[in-house]
Amino acid sequence: MTDHKIPLAGVIGHPIAHSKSPRLHGHWLKTYGLPGAYVPMDVREDDLEDVIRTLPKMGFVGVNITIPHKVAILDIADLVTDRATLIGAANTLIFRRDGKIHADNTDGYGFIANLKQGAPGWKPSAGPAGVLGAGGAARAVVASLIDVGATEIFLSNRTRPKAEALKAEFGSKVHVVDWVQAGNMLEDCATVVNTTSLGMTGGAEFRVPLDGLRRGAVVTDLVYSPLRTKLLDAADAAGCVTVDGLGMLLHQAVPGFERWFGVRPDVDVATRAAVLR
Secondary structure, three states: OOOOOOEEEEEEOOOOOOHHHHHHHHHHHOOOOOOEEEEEEEOOOOHHHHHHHHHHHEEEEEEEEEEOOHHHHHHHOOOOOHHHHHOOOOEEEEOOOOOOEEEOOOOOHHHHHHHHHHOOOOOOOOOOOOEEEOOHHHHHHHHHHHHHOOOOOEOOOOOOOHHHHHHHHOOOOEEEEOOOHHHHHHHHOOOEEEEEOOOOOOOOOOOOOOOOOOOOOOOHHHHOOOOHHHHHHHHOOOOEEOOOOHHHHHHHHHHHHHHHOOOOOOOOOHHHHHHHH
């Protein structure tokens, strides 16, 4: 007999049945032969704090947090990293041995790691970046682009005030462009990122004109259902380097898995296949 507990982790959201995270973490646990389990948990907002406070007593070492709890969790956590504070949301919790709940945001890390893997020659300083959308994902993208050396970011959102709010937070490197001019702004961009849900399976169609995409630009879409979106198809046709959105989901999970289970996992072909299966 042993008193060592099997580490538990999971993902909390509402709804949560669609999440690919259990498949991802389950693949890594099996690949590295590690004890542990990762489970999806559908938790309503009114129950969030009670559930979070209870999980460490049940053997949980941490959890991922997804929609709609990524902002609310900041008020529950005892410690919040600078990048989670800057982005205004957290997606990863670590339950520390001293009883404190540590909140982090790894979305920006996942975004940059995906670009570096999918487009090895990408340089953030090669020219302006164009970002479509101004929601939570856009905040992580803009913060991470600035952090790695992007000198100029054109930001366009369907509602301009939301984009202006991001500019107010991130400063003079961010330039707001009216949504009706979003297609035109792409002409100057060496990096193009869609952070909106436009083009997602079952959602609204992506209608931004794409004839302005320049050859050689690195284009990525955070939408990964479908894996090949209208934006990526058009970018391929224009001679751009394209990076799909699945990699961001995979890479953002790496820091949490390492903290919870003690091994830093690789995002490789087998990982992608396991999640897509």
